[in-house]
Amino acid sequence: MEFRGASVYDQTDFFSNYMKRRNRQDSPNNAIEGPIIFELIRSIQEISILDLGCGDASFGKELLHLGAKNYTGVEGSQQMVEAARSNLLEQNGTIHCETMESYDYPEEAFDLVTSRFAFHYVSDVNRLFQAVYKTLKENGRFVFSIQHPLTTSSFASKQSGDKRGNWIVDDYFHEGERKEPWIDQVVVKYHRTIEQYFIALRQAGFTVLDLREGTPKRERFSSEEEFVRRQRIPVVLAFSCVK
Template sequence: MEFRGSSVYDQSDFFTNYMKRRNREDSPNNAIEGPIMSELVGNIQNKTILDLGCGDASFGKKLLQLGASHYTGVEGSEQMVEAARSNLLEIDATIFNETMESYDYPRESYDLVISRFAIHYVSDINRLFQNVYQTLKEDGRFVFSIQHPLTTSSFASKEAGDKRGSWIVDDYFLDGERKEPWINKVVVKYHRTIEQYFTALRQAGFTIQDLREGTPKREHFSSEDEFVRRQRIPVVLAFACRK
């Protein structure tokens, strides 16, 4: 059985194992992607924020503590929504149990739209980017991260085990579905080239201000071996854009 979008997070065994992996000190989320997203988001004082694929809303809680005026999370998984609402008790935040595709994007409502490691599960990024553009206020910003296209390109299944020692980069210019074994399940992701993301953003009307490929920094790793391993291939691609 294969899982699309956020549906896999409603499998109890997967959810438990994912949260353990996600919260590892040297996970790519914490050691690479998190610091980049925090830097690209910048000053969020008094900003209204929309988070697409918000997960347990840990990042939203941090942003509110740093001065955001309101946080709205969109999450398709019921288990993740429950975790997010629990994380944000007595905080000025709203969580919608919707997917990025089904959410009703209100016009010119947010100063900042963010998404972390979720857009590679969306089949139609052109429609998504258009929705994000119209829901942003004038001069609003869109900051998001995805799994780097070099790691989604190959149709070959990744080798078993938590720590990959080699990578296959193949079929890069063949975009579309990729079925990947992950934590004892099969999830569907969508591979696109960096150029395709860039073009879709430009066509939606965005100005691309920054692009990062997740260069590892030693100070974010507790393990020297893991730092060295993460220098071999990029696992993160992040964009910062303005309306």
């Protein structure tokens, strides 16, 4: 069986195993992607934030503690929504149990739209980027990360297990659906090149301000072995854009 969008996170065993991996100090989320996102976001004092594919909203909780005015999360997994609402108790945050595609984006409502490791689950990013552009205020910012396209082009090297020692890059310029073996399940992702993401952003009206490929930094890893391994291939691609 294969899972699309956020549906895999409603599988109890998958959810539990994912959260354990996600919370490891040396996970790419914590050692590489997180610091980049905060660097690109910069000041969040008194701003309204929309987070697409918000997961358990631990990111939203942190943003509110750092001074954000309010936080809105959109998440398609019921299990993640329950965790998110628990995380945001007594916080100025709202969670919508919707997919990124089905959410009704209000016009010019947010100062910042974020998304972390979620857009590679979306089949039509052109339409999604247009919706994000509509929901941002003038001069609003759009900061997001995705799984690096070098790692989504082919999942053939994952047949030997999750902790890859080598990576196969194949069919890079063939945009479209990919099926990844992940935590004892098969999830559907959508591969696009860096160029295709850039073009989609420009066509939606955005100005791209910055791009990062997640260069690992030694001080963010507890393990020398994991730091050396993460220097071999990029696993993160992050964009910072403005309306």
